[in-house]
Amino acid sequence: MSIFVMVNGIPGDMGKMVAETMSARGLNLVPFSLTGEAIAEKEVTVAGKTIQLLKPSTRENAIDGILKDYPGLICVDYTHPSAVNENAAFYVRHKIPFVMGTTGGDREALQKLVQDAAHPSVIAPNMAKQIVAFQAMIEFLATEFPTAFEGYRLSVVESHQKTKADTSGTAKAVVASFRKMGFDFDDSQIELVRNEPEQMARMHVPENALSGHAFHTYSLDSADGSVHFEFQHNVCGRKIYAEGSVDAVLFLAEKIAEKAARPFNMMDVLRSGKMK
Amino acid sequence: MSIFVMVNGIPGDMGKMVAETMSARGLNLVPFSLTGEAIAEKEVTVAGKTIQLLKPSTRENAIDGILKDYPGLICVDYTHPSAVNENAAFYVRHKIPFVMGTTGGDREALQKLVQDAAHPSVIAPNMAKQIVAFQAMIEFLATEFPTAFEGYRLSVVESHQKTKADTSGTAKAVVASFRKMGFDFDDSQIELVRNEPEQMARMHVPENALSGHAFHTYSLDSADGSVHFEFQHNVCGRKIYAEGSVDAVLFLAEKIAEKAARPFNMMDVLRSGKMK
Numbered sequence: 001m002s003i004f005v006m007v008n009g010i011p012g013d014m015g016k017m018v019a020e021t022m023s024a025r026g027l028n029l030v031p032f033s034l035t036g037e038a039i040a041e042k043e044v045t046v047a048g049k050t051i052q053l054l055k056p057s058t059r060e061n062a063i064d065g066i067l068k069d070y071p072g073l074i075c076v077d078y079t080h081p082s083a084v085n086e087n088a089a090f091y092v093r094h095k096i097p098f099v100m101g102t103t104g105g106d107r108e109a110l111q112k113l114v115q116d117a118a119h120p121s122v123i124a125p126n127m128a129k130q131i132v133a134f135q136a137m138i139e140f141l142a143t144e145f146p147t148a149f150e151g152y153r154l155s156v157v158e159s160h161q162k163t164k165a166d167t168s169g170t171a172k173a174v175v176a177s178f179r180k181m182g183f184d185f186d187d188s189q190i191e192l193v194r195n196e197p198e199q200m201a202r203m204h205v206p207e208n209a210l211s212g213h214a215f216h217t218y219s220l221d222s223a224d225g226s227v228h229f230e231f232q233h234n235v236c237g238r239k240i241y242a243e244g245s246v247d248a249v250l251f252l253a254e255k256i257a258e259k260a261a262r263p264f265n266m267m268d269v270l271r272s273g274k275m276k
Numbered sequence: 277m278s279i280f281v282m283v284n285g286i287p288g289d290m291g292k293m294v295a296e297t298m299s300a301r302g303l304n305l306v307p308f309s310l311t312g313e314a315i316a317e318k319e320v321t322v323a324g325k326t327i328q329l330l331k332p333s334t335r336e337n338a339i340d341g342i343l344k345d346y347p348g349l350i351c352v353d354y355t356h357p358s359a360v361n362e363n364a365a366f367y368v369r370h371k372i373p374f375v376m377g378t379t380g381g382d383r384e385a386l387q388k389l390v391q392d393a394a395h396p397s398v399i400a401p402n403m404a405k406q407i408v409a410f411q412a413m414i415e416f417l418a419t420e421f422p423t424a425f426e427g428y429r430l431s432v433v434e435s436h437q438k439t440k441a442d443t444s445g446t447a448k449a450v451v452a453s454f455r456k457m458g459f460d461f462d463d464s465q466i467e468l469v470r471n472e473p474e475q476m477a478r479m480h481v482p483e484n485a486l487s488g489h490a491f492h493t494y495s496l497d498s499a500d501g502s503v504h505f506e507f508q509h510n511v512c513g514r515k516i517y518a519e520g521s522v523d524a525v526l527f528l529a530e531k532i533a534e535k536a537a538r539p540f541n542m543m544d545v546l547r548s549g550k551m552k
Binding site: 129130133136137140145149220226229237239270271 | 420
């Protein structure tokens with residue numbers, strides 16, 4: 001099966017990495033990318049291919065020709081929070097299946113758009129499928145065995161690049177699951193590590209990942225200190241999101257081929273593995 | 277609800293700890309304990325109570341009086357693998373609900389006995405309910421999302437007191453779940469740490485737990501090394517099993533009160549929390 005992919009958000013770092021990963025995993029990169037109005041470059045070379053950048057003002061005229069040349073094209077969006085909703089509207093208007101890797105924007109409006117149109121898409125706040133699986137696993141624990149860790153103490157510490165001011169949304173989501181187990185634990189109790197020497201010494205973040213990482217440790221300790229559980233997910237860089245985006249494209253292409261495409265999320269992508 | 281508990285296996289260390297834990301958590305310890313024929317002591321003081329030891333040769337004559345004095349009595353068995361089946365037969369014959377914390381013996385015969393008699397009991401190879409919950413969580417991951425960690429590398433290391441020669445059964449059970457996710461990982465690849473200096477330096481086992489601990493670390497690493505997941509369950513001593521045994525007694529007493537008692541296992545005890 002030959003799958004054409006247009007990665008939007010080039011020349012952004014994430015867009016370029018996603019395009020390279022798509023290419024490395026055998027998908028056909030089309031030589032176009034939607035970009036912002038303010039971008040100066042007209043073309044960029046990614047994965048050995050020259051990619052023409054299309055601004056909002058030029059894309060409407062170009063898209064029909066592109067769709068004709070690359071039938072079945074799937075868009076992957078790693079653009080900007082401010083572009084999420086208008087890009088999604090563009091994809092729906094031109095009936096282009098898409099994977100939305102960009103965070104932010106009006107998520108409710110985004111969901112309404114794809115649901116109303118029953119538009120083939122994968123939208124997820126986190127494209128790292130292993131992290132999504134981890135979150136589902138903790139939610140399973142909380143739902144199935146809410147009393148298993150009664151009397152235990154929870155502690156959560158997360159380290160991200162020092163430029164990230166706010167608490168990780170993933171950590172908050174995991175803590176919400178733990179609260180279902182009776183832990184009296186507020187989001188403000190999540191410990192943030194943003195000091196680089198501490199990130200290396202205590203969290204074991206490699207030096208070359210200081211500028212981009214997500215290291216999380218969740219600990220459960222019995223009251224008498226004799227039992228310690230620990231769950232870590234440590235991500236350097238953003239490759240995991242690029243890989244997850246490829247998985248999402250492959251999943252969406254499969255659903256389109258089966259004529260079963262509709263709006264999906266990353267849990268659907270994960271669960272699909274079950275049926276193989 | 278006043279619950280009478282007879283802890284069998286005193287004066288063994290585990291039997292004594294279980295008796296103390298039962299007492300600490302508000303259960304009524306009856307002043308008798310089944311013990312082995314070779315035990316020299318006639319009575320032992322546990323949790324401030326004098327416990328009369330009953331040998332196989334004397335217990336048949338004593339049991340009717342005990343059951344009369346302590347109605348609704350539940351037995352908790354932490355005796356010896358060689359006593360598992362004869363003790364279970366004794367409990368069934370005298371219609372005494374029981375929690376079997378002793379490992380070994382003929383487990384198939386044990387299950388057949390309680391199933392045929394629909395005998396109120398909790399039998400589990402591992403009374404540490406948090407560990408059982410962890411195992412269920414990994415099994416959930418393997419069953420629901422078997423492709424989530426495709427291309428990752430698994431490594432498993434477990435540390436136990438140096439007198440434990442064989443590989444942990446818990447580690448083997450967890451690895452069996454991981455194999456469902458496609459990991460080509462043999463039980464022989466589980467790394468055993470039995471060297472005390474290494475246990476302290478590498479596994480962070482406290483010195484006072486060298487003689488009794490179970491420290492397990494499961495790691496998943498992406499092929500490019502950018503993503504690392506780690507799951508640890510580190511247990512010092514055997515208190516966790518004593519606490520789990522109390523949970524099992526409370527669960528069984530509740531089921532008896534609801535007239536819904538039958539043979540159960542630790543998963544049933546764990547799941548019961550869900551309904552509360």
